[in-house]
Amino acid sequence: MDKDNFRKLTESLSLYHRITANKYSENDSNCDELLKELYVDILPDEGILKKVLERKTTFLVGRKGTGKSTVISRAQHEIHTFKKDICIYINAKTIYKSCEIDEVNFNLSNIDDYLTNDEILKLKLLKKSINSLCENMLEELEKEDYNIFEKISNKLVRDKRLDKVMNELNQLVETPIFTNVNRILKTQTESSVSEEIITELKASLNTGVDGSIKCVSGEKENYDYSHTLARIFNISEIISKFITILDICNRNNIFIFIDDYSELSRGERKIFMDTIIAPMYHIGVDKINFKIACYPNKIAPLNLDSGKYSMTSIDLYDVYGQNNSISVTEKLATEYIERLLTNRAEKYCENDIQHYFDLKNNSMNDYYKILHKVSMNIPRVLGHVLNNCYLKNIVYNKPITVATIKDASKQYFNDHIAVELGKKIASSDLNKDDKVDIFVLESLIEKMIKASQSNKYDLPKRDNSYFSNLQEAYTSHFMISPENEQYLEELEFYGFVHKINKIANKSRRIEDYKNNNNYLFAFDYGLCQEEKILYGKPEESDTKYYQQRAFLYDEIILLALKVNKKIVCTNDECKSIFSIEQLDLFKKFRMKCMNCSDGFCSIQFDEKLLTKAEDTIKKSILTQQEIDIIYAVDIICKENNESYVSANEISGEIDYNSRLIANKCKVLYNDGYIKRDTSNKPYKYAITEKSKNIINILLQKND
Helix, strand or coil: CCCCHHHHHHHHHCCCCCHHHHHHHCCHHHHHHHHHHCCCCHHHHHHHHHHCCCEEEEEEECCCCHHHHHHHHHHHHHHHHCCCCCCEEEEHHHHHHHHHHHHCCCCCCHHCCCHHHHHHHHHHHHHHHHHHHHHHHHHHCCCHHHCCCCCCHHHHHHHHHHHHHHHHHHHHHHHHHHHHHHHHCCEEEEECEEEHHHHHHHHHHHHCCCCCCCCCCCCCCCEEEECHHHHHHCCCHHHHHHHHHHHCCCCCCCCEEEEHHCCHHHHHHHHHHHHHHHHHHHHHCEEEEEEEEEECCCCCCCCCCCEEEEEEECCHHHHHHHCCHHHHHHHHHHHHHHHHHHHHHHHHHHCCHHHHHHCCCCCCCCCCHHHHHCCCHHHHHHHHHHHHHHCCHHCCCCEHHHHHHHHHHHHHHHHHHHHHHHHHHHHHCCCCHHHHHHHHHHHHHHHHHHHHHHHHHHHHCCCCCCCCCCCCCCCCCCEEEEHHHHHHHHHHHHEEEEEEEEECCCCCCCCCCCCCCCEEEEEEEHHHHHHHCCHHHHHHHHHHHHHHHHEHHHHHHHHHHHHHEEECCCCCHHHHHHHHHHHHHHHHCCCCCCCCCCEEEEEECHHHHHHHHHHHHHHHCHHHHHHHHHHHHHHHHHHHHHCEHHHHHHCCCCCHHHHHHHHHHHHHCCHHHCCECCCCCCEEEEECCCHHHHHHHCCCCCC
């Protein structure tokens, strides 16, 4: 059995960060071609790739691990191959995290007198972002492979022009744009600072204040664009240089790929959008196309013309479930899993993919079906589950069975999903309201699980033909009405539940002329294994099984939320209280109070939860990043039976780059949470007893 190559196959599916060719292969001569060959589009005829390569701004939307970075890398490869455009890549999360560990000098000794630490961090974010954009542009121009410097008439003249623009761009990066911080903050004297400018700058960093910059792309109309910060960083001049480079190199467009955009907070996204994306989008009309990787519901705020950008989702429901029946959705999703695994086995393994599975009692189609269910077509989850199968069976020369996959999915749930809420509660950098939100999520998923567990035994006792012949009912799937979907968004983000399809509501409301559709959700497969919930439906039943009224969970969800949340008018003379189930209505009227003319409403939490959150804040010691790193070290050491792991190995488990991890590990080492092996480079790390106690107590993790 080709064990080692199967392991490489699983690792290739679970890659984090920017997916580059050399991550897929150690053979440098074959890397670029392998990146293209390994790409499997979730749509026929590479439909997603073609959407991303359209000459317009595109938001590539998908949950964690769905392959957004893979699509980006494949698109970059296409651009590099055909040499009609230039592409730039930046990672928003990496830029932000590096700002936290890097010293950024504004050459203004008393900047702390005018700006808060948070405002300074935002300035660092902008500086890093613009720096990265310009540096990546220069990198692209220096790569001879992309033919920038070849086969063009008047090459010598062209090269001189290009060198001149590149030098000017480099100077913008090195000094002038950042000395603008000084120039705007300072007046004629060193000690005097314009109060008006400071107010404008601070407002820009926190809420956005309108300024004005002019269009430089040859358009007749000036674009009256917003932002003091855009003026500080000379965005218009940078755009002008970019467009000049396009002209000199005889290229059509610049594609700017921004990965991990949703990892920024809403406030950070606003600054990033208003200061970098929006001016480039508006000023570089038809020449600059952004390709922005986002999570669902973590895209706003937008400051773009709605008709000039597109949203392209690669999530299961949006690609297959939205316009197809449940059966067709499952068929298409299963075929994708087959294509993906067949492709990887052809490139990595000496044997076909079926060689690794026990076919005595199950067909390969059975395995593709269950792998679709355990992964929900998320390649990273599929990679982790198959790696668990590798550790359970393949390493012992045993083929994978259905039971192996079920156990592997349960392990994935416990290692990567169930712990997420606990890690956030345990972290020191989450505020009280955010912690209360996590407590509410915990309560909500607990109530939903208990309802499904009760239904498992109660439904067979009912007079219903779908349940009457069952000893135990299948209760993994449930319905909710569209207006209540918002309450499950965070649980779906963390992977506890998955949206599958639309399904007809059996009961019709009096005011409706036809039955409304509900959304069909399913608990995570691994969660069902952990909680002893039967997944799916009986084999002999049709999909109407899921339409039974017992699976309508609106009331369960709203009852769970009512206990912990309420809508309260902030007007002291009113203070009216409303049920949380009216939230959708309040949002339509911008949270305006229904009982008074001046009041606006906000969501308030149960006092017991607020007290509980305050208690956890007092006990919290480590940040979210530090907990993630400690937990990853523990998981990797146990899975691979290793004593120490490198920062690069940790990076393969969590979504942080190795440089950030190495810096954090140094701090954790000094504080006694990490052991460090410095006998060879790169350094390797293991957790101490102190960290094990943190994991066991705060995360309620059993050895």
